[in-house]
Amino acid sequence: MPVARMLQQVVGQMPGRPACGCWTSAPLARFLGTSPRQIPADANFYSSSFSGTDQPRVLITGGLGQLGVGLANFLRKRFGKDNVILSDIRKPPDHIFHSGPFIYSDILDYKNLREIVVNNRITWLFHYSALLSAIGEANVSLARAVNITGLHNVLDVAAEHNLRLFVPSTIGAFGPTSPRNPTPDICIQRPRTIYGVSKVHAELMGEYYHYRYGLDFRCLRYPGIISADSQPGGGTTDYAVQIFHDAVKNGKFECNLKSSTRLPMMYIDDCLRATLEVMEAPAESLSMRTYNVNAMSFTPEDLAQELLKHIPEFQITYNVDSVRQAIADSWPMNFDDSNARKDWGWKHDFDLPELVTTMLNFHGSDTRVAQAN
C-alpha cells in the first residue's frame, strides 16, 4: 500500500483529529515522526495545555531588555510572582533578581530551552529575545541567528509542549513598498532590514505552525514602545525614549532622525495590556493570528513641542544618522489597527499629552513641570 495512503488510514484512526481535516498538533506530529523536531521514542511527554481555569506558568525570553521586566511585573500582578519566570543571557541587576524567578536561557540552545519548559511546567511563552533594527544592521549574522534560528527553537519547543506562544512583531515588518499612511494588517511586506525580514519570517512561521500543528500562536505588531524604566536597546524609535532621559537631565537633546519623521508609537502600559489581552482573547474571537496595534503617531518635532509645554528651556537639535533615517523612511507613518479593535476590543489609553506627562513624572521632572505651570 502506498505510504501516503497508509498514513491517511492511520491519521483517520487517531483520536482528536479535527473535523476540518486539517493537521492537528503535537501528538499527531510526534506519532508520525513529522514533529518539527525528532523526539526520542521513549520520551515521557508531559501535556501542559492550559485549561483556562489554572494560572498559566509563564516564561519570558530576552526578558532583560526594554520590555521584558515591565511585562514580568505586569504578569506577576495577575498570575502570581512565582508563576512568571524571566530569562535572558545577561546577568540581572540585584533588584530584578530579587523581584521574582530569574533563569539563564539562551534561545540558541534548544536543549536548555526545552529543559526549562519541562522542569518549570511552562504553559505560556512570551518570546522577547531579539536584536532590534539599528543594531541588527550592524550585526547581521548575529541578528539572523538570534531572530531566525532562535525563533525556530522557540516554535519547536512551543509546538512540542503545547504552549500558548506570544511573539512580538513590529512596524519594522513593513518596507518602502508597503502603504505607509495608514498601513493595514494585510499588505505587501518587503522590509529592507534583517530585523524586519526576521519578523516577517516569524509571523509566517507562527501562522504556519498554527495551521500545520495547531500551535496557539499569537502575535502583535508593536509600534515604537516608550518606557521610562529601561535603557534603549538599538532600535530606530529609541530617540523617543532617550529624549526624556536627556530632557530631564540636561534640558536638551540631539535627535538622530529628521524633525519630520512620523512613526507610530505606544506607551509601555498600553503595550503590556494589549499583549495580555490578545493572549487571553478566546481563540474564536481571533480572525487572524498577527495583528497591528497602535496608539499614536508623531514626529520628533511634535514630541519636542509637547515637551516644551513642561520644560520651557528644552532645546532639540538634529544630527541625522543615515542608517536609522533610511529605516524610518521605509516604515509605516500611521498604523491601521482596526482588526484588533474589532476582534478583541483593543483600545489604547495613552495619547501624546498623557505619554509626555507620565514619562516626565517617572523621570522625576516634577520640579520643572511645576515651574512651567
Ligand SMILES: NC(=O)c1ccc[n+]([C@@H]2O[C@H](COP(=O)([O-])OP(=O)(O)OC[C@H]3O[C@@H](n4cnc5c(N)ncnc54)[C@H](O)[C@@H]3O)[C@@H](O)[C@H]2O)c1
Ligand atoms: N522596544 C520596542 O519599541 C519594540 C517595538 C516592536 C517590537 N519589539 C519587540 O519586542 C521584543 C522585546 O523588545 P525589547 O525592546 O525589549 O528588545 P531589547 O533589545 O531591549 O532586548 C532584547 C533582549 O534579548 C536578549 N537576547 C539577545 N540574544 C539572546 C539569546 N541568544 N538568548 C536569549 N536572549 C537573548 C538580550 O540580552 C536583550 O535583553 C523584541 O522581540 C522586539 O523585536 C520591541
Ligand SMILES: C[C@@H](O)[C@H](N)C(=O)O
Ligand atoms: C519599532 C521597533 O521594532 C524597535 N523599537 C526598533 O526601532 O527597532
